[in-house]
Amino acid sequence: MYSYQLKLEGDVLKVGFNRIRPAPGDQIVRDAYEQLEQMVASGEITGGSGVLKIDGPQSIPVAYVIAHRLSHLYEAIAVLDPKIGPKGCKTYIVTMTHGSSKYQVGDTLETPEPQLELTKIKVVLCGPPQSGKSCLREGLKTALLGILGAPYPYVITACPDGEGSWYQKTYENNQQLATTIKPGNKSDVTPEFAEAAAQWIRSANQLINIIDVGGKMSDENKIIMQEATHAVILAGNPTQIPEWAEFAKKVGLKGIAEIHSDYEGTTDHITSQKDWVGFIPDHVFETPLLTG
Numbered sequence: 001m002y003s004y005q006l007k008l009e010g011d012v013l014k015v016g017f018n019r020i021r022p023a024p025g026d027q028i029v030r031d032a033y034e035q036l037e038q039m040v041a042s043g044e045i046t047g048g049s050g051v052l053k054i055d056g057p058q059s060i061p062v063a064y065v066i067a068h069r070l071s072h073l074y075e076a077i078a079v080l081d082p083k084i085g086p087k088g089c090k091t092y093i094v095t096m097t098h099g100s101s102k103y104q105v106g107d108t109l110e111t112p113e114p115q116l117e118l119t120k121i122k123v124v125l126c127g128p129p130q131s132g133k134s135c136l137r138e139g140l141k142t143a144l145l146g147i148l149g150a151p152y153p154y155v156i157t158a159c160p161d162g163e164g165s166w167y168q169k170t171y172e173n174n175q176q177l178a179t180t181i182k183p184g185n186k187s188d189v190t191p192e193f194a195e196a197a198a199q200w201i202r203s204a205n206q207l208i209n210i211i212d213v214g215g216k217m218s219d220e221n222k223i224i225m226q227e228a229t230h231a232v233i234l235a236g237n238p239t240q241i242p243e244w245a246e247f248a249k250k251v252g253l254k255g256i257a258e259i260h261s262d263y264e265g266t267t268d269h270i271t272s273q274k275d276w277v278g279f280i281p282d283h284v285f286e287t288p289l290l291t292g
Contacts, residue, residue, distance in 0.1 A: 001018065001020075001021055002018060002021070002031040002032075002034070002035060003017070003018050003021045003022070003023035003027055003028050003031045004016075004017055004018060004023075004028045004029075004031045004032040004035075004062060005017075005018050005035075006032065006035050006036065006039065008039065008044055008045060011050055011051065011052060011053055012052075012053045012054075012055050013045075013052060013053070013054045013055070013066075013070075014055050014056055015032075015054060015055070015056035015057070015058060015062075015066070016056040016057055016152070017057060017145070019145055019146065019147075025059060025061055028059065028061070028062060029061045029062060029065055032062050032065050032066065033065050033069065036065070036066065036069045036070070037069075040069070040073070045070070045073065046073075047070075047072075047073025047074050048073075048074065048075070049075050050074065050075060050076075051074060051075060051076040051077070051078055051094070051103060051109065052070060052073075052074045052076070052077050052078070053078045053079075053080065053092045053109065053111070054066065054077065054078070054079045054080065054092075055080045055090070055092075056080070056152075057152055058079075063079075067095070067096060071096050071098060072098055073098075074098065075097065075098060075099065075100040075102065075103065076094050076096065076097045076098070076100050076102075076103035077094070077095055077096045077097075078092035078093060078094045078095065078103075078107075078109050079092060079093055079095050080092050081093050082154055082203070082204055082205050082206050082209075083156065083199075083200035083201075083203050083204055084108065084199075084200075084203050085108070085110055085203055085205075086110065086203075087203075087205075089110045089111060089112065090110075090111045090205070091108055091109065091110050091111075091203075092108065092109045092111065093106065093107070093108055093109075094106060094107040094108075094109065120204070120205065120206070120207055120209065120229075121207065121208050121209065121229055121230060122201055122204060122209040122211060122227070122228040122229045122230070123208075123209065123210055123211065123228065123229070123230045123231065123232055123256065124211045124213055124224075124225050124228045124230070124231045124232070124248070124253060125137055125140075125210065125211065125212050125213070125232050125234065126213050126215075126221070126225065126231055126232070126233055126234070126244060126247075126248060127215060127233050127234040127235045127240070127241075127244055127261075128215050128235050128236065128237070128240050128244070129214075129215030129216075130215070130236065131215065131234045131235050131236050131261045132234060132236070132261040132263075133212055133215075133234055134212065136232070136234055136259075136261075137155060137210060137212050140153065140210060141153045141155060141210065144208065150208075151206065151207035151208045152206060152207075152208070153206075153208045153209075153210055154204060154206035154208065154209045154210070155209075155210045155211075155212065156197070156200050156201060156204060156209060156210070156211045156212070157212050158197040158200070158201065158211050158212060158213045158214075158224050159189060159212060159213050159214035159215075189214055189216075189218070189220045189221070190220070191219075191220060191223075193220070194219075194220035194221070194223040194224050195223060197223075197224045198223050198224050198226070198227045201224065201227035201228055202227045209228075211224070211225075211228055213225060217243070217244070217247045222250075222251050225248065225251045225253060226251040226252055226253075228253055229253065229254070230253055230254050230255070230256045231245075231248035231253040231254070231255050231256065232255075232256060232257040232259065233245055233248065233255060233257065233258045233259065234259045234261050235259075235260065235261060236260075236261050236262070236263065238260040241258050241260070245258060256290065257290040257291070258290075258291045259290075259291070259292060260292070268292060269292050270290065270291070270292040271291045271292050272290065272291040272292075
């Protein structure tokens with residue numbers, strides 16, 4: 001059984017990580033490459049004059065492997081972007097072409113492929129600066145990936161604070177490098193950025209979407225957050241939680257967790273929790289699901 005899985009369905013290559021067999025990046029790359037070689041050798045992947053669409057999570061090394069092996073077989077390769085496109089469609093971005101007069105890099109392809117008709121949860125992680133939102137984001141993603149059958153947690157970085165999906169892992173392995181890179185990626189939250197981030201959230205079509213926003217109760221964050229459905233509030237000072245809860249409520253979000261982020265804490269402590277399974281009816285969210 002491979003740590004990374006690929007399956008061709010028509011002109012769509014479905015890809016994803018094997019959650020019951022976690023592996024380091026080098027093994028994932030080898031597994032992806034071996035399967036691609038087998039699929040090409042067996043004639044399952046034949047290439048041709050059309051476009052191959054790729055749907056599913058990829059690490060950067062895996063994306064390079066797939067691109068290198070398949071780019072010369074097809075007229076064009078396009079990759080799914082869940083943040084763009086109209087509701088009810090999947091939208092792919094053409095990322096490479098090979099002798100194509102029909103496709104150009106950057107073209108978008110909207111498909112009639114239907115989305116799952118299930119409740120889409122769009123959860124904002126919010127709270128004061130330096131509360132640990134990026135750590136929580138990484139922890140939530142890791143925890144959800146460890147639940148067999150759970151939807152893939154799609155993360156949207158809706159704050160240009162210099163951190164992204166790369167930051168936490170980089171910081172754990174090389175604190176100096178992460179600290180050096182961060183300032184160069186940091187910028188202000190402008191109204192233009194807020195509108196763009198709001199559009200990302202509005203178009204996000206995964207079943208679980210996690211949105212990381214900046215630590216200010218600003219007009220820009222109102223624009224961004226009002227496109228979500230629920231809020232998780234995290235604060236180093238618990239006295240700040242009520243004002244953030246009120247801010248989230250005013251923009252139309254339902255709180256599902258209020259968490260005191262204790263930097264000196266050694267254990268987790270849950271003070272209130274309601275059991276639930278699967279997707280939750282709206283009435284369950286009238287009070288916070290989890291506090292601790």
